[in-house]
Amino acid sequence: MTTSSLPGFRDFYPADLALRSHIFHTWREVAQRYGFVEYDGPPLESLELYTKKSGAEIVGQLYGFTDQGGREVALRPEMTPTFARMVAARAGGLPKPIKWFSIPQLFRYERPQKGRLREHFQLNLDIVGETSVASDAEVVAAAIDVLRAFGLGSEDFVARYSDRQLIAAVMIEMGVPEPSLPAAFAALDKADRESKEWILDRLLEAGVENAGTRERLTGLKDLTLDELSARFSHVDVVVARVERLGLFRRQIEAAGLGEFVLLDPGLVRGLAYYTGLVFELWDREGRFRAICGGGRYDDLLESVGGPDLPALGFGMGDVVLGELLRDRGLVPHSEAALDDFVVHVSEEVLPEALRIVHQLRAAGRRVGFDYRSRAVGKQFRAADQAGAGRVIVVGPEEVAAGECVVRMMDTGDEVRLSTSDLVGGSSGRPS
RNA sequence: GUGGGCGUAGCUCAGACGGUUAGAGCGCCAGGUUGUGGCCCUGGAGGUCGCGGGUUCGAAUCCCGUCGCUCACCCCA
Numbered sequence: 001m002t003t004s005s006l007p008g009f010r011d012f013y014p015a016d017l018a019l020r021s022h023i024f025h026t027w028r029e030v031a032q033r034y035g036f037v038e039y040d041g042p043p044l045e046s047l048e049l050y051t052k053k054s055g056a057e058i059v060g061q062l063y064g065f066t067d068q069g070g071r072e073v074a075l076r077p078e079m080t081p082t083f084a085r086m087v088a089a090r091a092g093g094l095p096k097p098i099k100w101f102s103i104p105q106l107f108r109y110e111r112p113q114k115g116r117l118r119e120h121f122q123l124n125l126d127i128v129g130e131t132s133v134a135s136d137a138e139v140v141a142a143a144i145d146v147l148r149a150f151g152l153g154s155e156d157f158v159a160r161y162s163d164r165q166l167i168a169a170v171m172i173e174m175g176v177p178e179p180s181l182p183a184a185f186a187a188l189d190k191a192d193r194e195s196k197e198w199i200l201d202r203l204l205e206a207g208v209e210n211a212g213t214r215e216r217l218t219g220l221k222d223l224t225l226d227e228l229s230a231r232f233s234h235v236d237v238v239v240a241r242v243e244r245l246g247l248f249r250r251q252i253e254a255a256g257l258g259e260f261v262l263l264d265p266g267l268v269r270g271l272a273y274y275t276g277l278v279f280e281l282w283d284r285e286g287r288f289r290a291i292c293g294g295g296r297y298d299d300l301l302e303s304v305g306g307p308d309l310p311a312l313g314f315g316m317g318d319v320v321l322g323e324l325l326r327d328r329g330l331v332p333h334s335e336a337a338l339d340d341f342v343v344h345v346s347e348e349v350l351p352e353a354l355r356i357v358h359q360l361r362a363a364g365r366r367v368g369f370d371y372r373s374r375a376v377g378k379q380f381r382a383a384d385q386a387g388a389g390r391v392i393v394v395g396p397e398e399v400a401a402g403e404c405v406v407r408m409m410d411t412g413d414e415v416r417l418s419t420s421d422l423v424g425g426s427s428g429r430p431s
Numbered sequence: 432g433u434g435g436g437c438g439u440a441g442c443u444c445a446g447a448c449g450g451u452u453a454g455a456g457c458g459c460c461a462g463g464u465u466g467u468g469g470c471c472c473u474g475g476a477g478g479u480c481g482c483g484g485g486u487u488c489g490a491a492u493c494c495c496g497u498c499g500c501u502c503a504c505c506c507c508a
Contacts, residue, residue: 004499007499007500061506061507078508106508108507110506110507111505112500114503269507315508343466375464375466376464376465376467377464377467378464380468380469381467381468383468384468385468397466407467407468409468414467
């Protein structure tokens with residue numbers, strides 16, 4: 001018998017669950033405000049669903065086993081395959097664009113560390129069937145507004161964005177061999193954390209033989225859109241993607257969110273399947289891991305056997321977000337568990353107290369009382385600990401008069417009320 | 432998979448040249464207080480000192496091993 005949970009798994013005591021619920025409520029509220037509807041799928045899926053997209057090497061990183069029917073199954077490590085599967089099954093009949101969100105619990109078998117456990121909840125929000133810049137801006141705006149809804153401002157976080165096609169075209173133009181692109185992406189992805197020498201070494205390993213090319217690549221992340229379009233005006237893809245990013249930027253600004261976004265040509269994200277816009281939300285100081293990441297994946301649905309539909313979306317986990325909210329003091333106090341606590345002065349009046357308790361509960365109020373008819377002082381202390389807003393004292397005198405004493409716990413004010421006025425009366429605190 | 436740090440009460444931690452019955456604060460329970468919470472006072476419960484072995488008259492303390500937690504690397508969905 002152990003009292004601890006498995007490594008990387010969390011117990012949610014009431015105070016912890018209060019924060020989780022707050023996160024879920026806020027996620028839902030903002031997603032729905034943007035017109036997304038909620039869906040869910042099974043937490044257990046066929047292992048093949050994941051190996052098909054990511055290859056066999058992913059098996060060591062997920063919770064997989066053989067079930068009693070001999071099926072190879074896995075706890076879902078991400079939502080996208082499930083999402084793709086569900087969209088594929090109904091795509092023909094669904095009006096476009098499809099705007100869905102979900103809050104799945106995801107699992108991965110890895111060494112736990114700060115901001116990264118073996119289990120977490122993640123808001124997944126996606127649009128399917130749209131290639132427009134407006135849909136790009138809509139998804140990024142939604143991610144930003146989610147954090148704003150928690151009370152975070154532009155001084156707290158920033159959305160970095162880039163474009164996969166743009167960066168790939170620029171890299172090739174700079175002299176990166178096409179087969180070296182993925183490794184070059186990976187090397188540049190570390191630019192913020194690693195030294196320039198480290199980046200140069202990794203680029204050489206990636207197969208970028210030309211020293212001048214390597215040098216130019218390290219400066220890529222600092223280029224502006226204007227510089228990119230000026231330097232590569234002869235490359236059609238670069239011109240087109242720069243124009244698209246400019247339009248994206250103007251739409252974000254029109255939404256009033258310009259202060260929250262920052263172009264970062266060095267941002268590529270590890271995932272191979274992104275085909276256009278990529279973005280990540282970070283705390284301004286970079287003290288935490290990425291809060292949210294996403295992008296456009298126009299080829300993914302078809303590649304996993306789904307319909308040929310463009311798509312984009314993001315994932316936002318509850319772990320890093322929770323750490324950030326704690327850090328900024330944005331965790332709401334868990335609301336009091338009780339509206340009323342009914343104190344009975346002696347065991348003889350317990351029946352009358354119970355009548356009042358249940359009358360109040362029937363009216364929708366959260367009501368507690370003492371099970372053991374302890375001293376009044378003890379009952380008050382219990383009421384205080386339970387966070388009761390008011391205490392209703394029922395004693396022999398009150399019962400005889402058909403009244404009770406109502407004490408507001410925050411102010412200490414007391415009034416005598418007719419028992420019939422307790423529910424719906426003007427002195428009753430709205431719940 | 433690799434490396435660092437840490438394991439003593441529910442929580443945060445003292446105690447470490449080896450030496451009576453292992454402590455504090457907070458929390459919990461009870462009493463002071465048989466009609467009024469927070470503050471205060473008193474008492475109580477709660478520990479295989481992560482586990483196993485070794486050295487020793489004697490180990491929370493020293494040695495070896497092991498497990499766990501944690502941070503970072505790898506990877507990142």
